[in-house]
Amino acid sequence: EAEVAQSPRYKITEKSQAVAFWCDPISGHATLYWYRQILGQGPELLVQFQDESVVDDSQLPKDRFSAERLKGVDSTLKIQPAELGDSAMYLCASSSDPYINTQYFGPGTRLTVL
Amino acid sequence: KNEVEQSPQNLTAQEGEFITINCSYSVGISALHWLQQHPGGGIVSLFMLSSGKKKHGRLIATINIQEKHSSLHITASHPRDSAVYICAVSNNDMRFGAGTRLTVKP
Numbered sequence: 001e002a003e004v005a006q007s008p009r010y011k012i013t014e015k016s017q018a019v020a021f022w023c024d025p026i027s028g029h030a031t032l033y034w035y036r037q038i039l040g041q042g043p044e045l046l047v048q049f050q051d052e053s054v055v056d057d058s059q060l061p062k063d064r065f066s067a068e069r070l071k072g073v074d075s076t077l078k079i080q081p082a083e084l085g086d087s088a089m090y091l092c093a094s095s096s097d098p099y100i101n102t103q104y105f106g107p108g109t110r111l112t113v114l
Numbered sequence: 115k116n117e118v119e120q121s122p123q124n125l126t127a128q129e130g131e132f133i134t135i136n137c138s139y140s141v142g143i144s145a146l147h148w149l150q151q152h153p154g155g156g157i158v159s160l161f162m163l164s165s166g167k168k169k170h171g172r173l174i175a176t177i178n179i180q181e182k183h184s185s186l187h188i189t190a191s192h193p194r195d196s197a198v199y200i201c202a203v204s205n206n207d208m209r210f211g212a213g214t215r216l217t218v219k220p
Contacts, residue, residue: 048207107155
């Protein structure tokens with residue numbers, strides 16, 4: 001069965017360093033989502049792509065976070081510089097249709113900022 | 115106040131017990147989702163429903179659109195059901211509840 005792939009699964013970094021996360025959605029899924037999930041809370045949308053275009057990045061802290069999906073397939077989420085409060089699980093999800101909204105989630109990247 | 119509220123926040127049960135997790139929402143929706151998040155972080159979609167009731171194995175999900183309320187039931191619970199169960203609602207975007215941490219003890 002097709003799955004959403006994410007790497008790395010775990011990342012430990014020091015504050016002020018740069019980190020990058022990678023997501024490969026299910027083949028053919030045009031919609032890709034990046035979420036941040038702080039421990040004990042539900043996921044919070046950071047950015048939504050439709051193909052290579054950003055549909056919603058209203059909750060993305062643009063002073064330090066950036067996301068791209070250059071060819072409309074895989075995507076990279078970057079944080080520079082990382083802050084202590086960025087420690088969280090970063091989840092990627094994909095969907096074949098943004099309106100039906102059945103999203104398939106990847107395993108996540110757990111980030112710890114020291 | 116969150117747009118999606120779940121209760122209880124934490125739930126401990128003995129193996130075999132019938133479990134109910136509740137979700138209330140305050141926004142208009144096109145669908146409601148129940149998700150299961152394993153300790154490693156991965157999220158699995160259990161149900162997507164917009165009316166009535168759905169059943170899959172020992173899991174049952176119901177929704178009352180008028181009351182803006184949904185329940186997830188687990189019959190004959192098992193330790194492998196231990197996970198965080200997240201309610202989410204979708205319209206133009208997806209809004210998530212904080213999750214219910216379920217622990218089923220043998």
